[in-house]
Amino acid sequence: MTGSRVVALGGGHGLSASLQALRHMTESITAIVTVADDGGSSGRLRQEFDILPPGDLRMALAALCEDTKWGHQWSAVLQHRFRGNGDLGGHALGNLLITALWDLLPDQHVRGLDLVGRLLNTRGRVLPMSLVPLDIEATIVVPDDMGEPAEITVRGQSRVAKHPGKVERVRLHPDSPPACPEALEAIKLADVVVLGPGSWFTSVMPHLLVPELRQALLDTPATRVLTLNVSLNDDEASGYTVAEHVSALVDHAPGLGFDHVIADPQVVRTQAEREALEAAADLVGAELVVSAVASAREPGLHDTLRLAAAYRDIISGSVG
Structure with a gap:
């Protein structure tokens, strides 16, 4: 060390x-940690509860779990994703835990994450880069109907990440x-x-x-x-x-x-x-x-x- x-x-x-x-x-x-995710479990929780997307924060907490049997077990619990097509289907348990703490501690994002870290005995601290959920917007170059390069605007992290074409520039909403x-x-x-x-x-x-x-x-x-x-x-x-x-x-x-x-x-x-x-x-x-x-x-x-x-x-x- x-x-x-x-x-x-x-x-x-x-x-x-x-x-x-x-x-x-x-x-x-x-x-x-970035807070612009809008897909999967994070996107669902963000939309339903108007919170920061918890998924990337959860992954960082899991990565910092101590290298012991206790740490490995809690890392697995945090990352566990429910199966099925019901209301819980696709949700990671850690996302729900973070959401519950934020529900109990309104506007105390950092304290909630610190409490998860104490529970897991993490070796480090996890913080969001901003205290407001963000959207990513990108200018992407794609071929038009004539095969010529054309710029389009794509909004949303999950869409930008998978959209065909070359990303030219990215922006955040809100922009500052x-x-x-x-x-x-x-x-x-x-x-x-x-x-x-x-x-x-x-x-x-x-x-x-x-x-x-x-x-x-x-x-x-x-x-x-x-x-x-x-x-x-x-x-x-x-x-x-x-x-x-x-x-x-x-x-x-x-x-x-x-x-x-x-x-x-x-x-x-x-x-x-x-x-x-x-x-x-x-x-x-x-x-x-x-x-x-x-x-x-x-x-x-x-x-x-x-x-x-x-x-x-x-x-x-x-x-x-």
């Missing part, structure tokens, strides 16, 4: 991967949402801030579209690490190289810099791809760290221990 104060931003499976890796180095972890104050404080006090991996335009990018969060990332004295995905096969990555993922961050958050960019060799297979990514890393003032962080058994996913090793080298100062 290094004792470093680490903040990890993202959502979904990508954030879970970084949190599980970071747990190998420190227990002082704060997860800052308030950041969670505890999240801003965590970034201010952090030794290391990690952004990514994850669905680039719906889990990673939204953090940069919250003005106060973006400013906190600009101002923090922490070491800033950008973790790239190990695969470009998801719908959101359509038409993008990893170098263009970095460039997209620059387009959405001009002036934001990083110290290190982590990429797996399988997304920079050629010399041209590596040179393009090095140039993109230069745009954000970062050193490119090419390290085998992909899982050998599960294509498209990060290997927790390999990613932990990459983070360890950066946090310990052996890189750079």
Whole structure:
């Protein structure tokens, strides 16, 4: 354990991967989670109760459960999803638990999440990036009837994530949402801030579209690490190289810099791809760290221990 104060931003499976890796180095972890999900169990609960979507928050809490029999059991309970076509069908138990606490503690989102963390004995803290539920809107380029590129507007995280075409730009509604104050404080006090991996335009990018969060990332004295995905096969990555993922961050958050960019060799297979990514890393003032962080058994996913090793080298100062 290094004792470093680490903040990890993202959502979904990508954030879970970084949190599980970071747990190998420190227990002082704060997860800052996107709150724009509008599909599945989260979307149903958000619509019915007018609350923050709990799904990505639940996944982050599960990822921070302690590495013991107790922790593994409660992580499984939190992630358990009910089967069937009834009212409970498709709901994750953790989503219902979070919703119940927010119902008992109106307008106390952070306290409710902290109580879940205490119940699970999590190794870290989970915070929403904003205290209001958000919608993602994207400009996507698709072929028109004549086969020529045309721009369309798609709204909603679940629709943007799966819509065919190339995502050109994303926006939030409301367009200047308030950041969670505890999240801003965590970034201010952090030794290391990690952004990514994850669905680039719906889990990673939204953090940069919250003005106060973006400013906190600009101002923090922490070491800033950008973790790239190990695969470009998801719908959101359509038409993008990893170098263009970095460039997209620059387009959405001009002036934001990083110290290190982590990429797996399988997304920079050629010399041209590596040179393009090095140039993109230069745009954000970062050193490119090419390290085998992909899982050998599960294509498209990060290997927790390999990613932990990459983070360890950066946090310990052996890189750079």
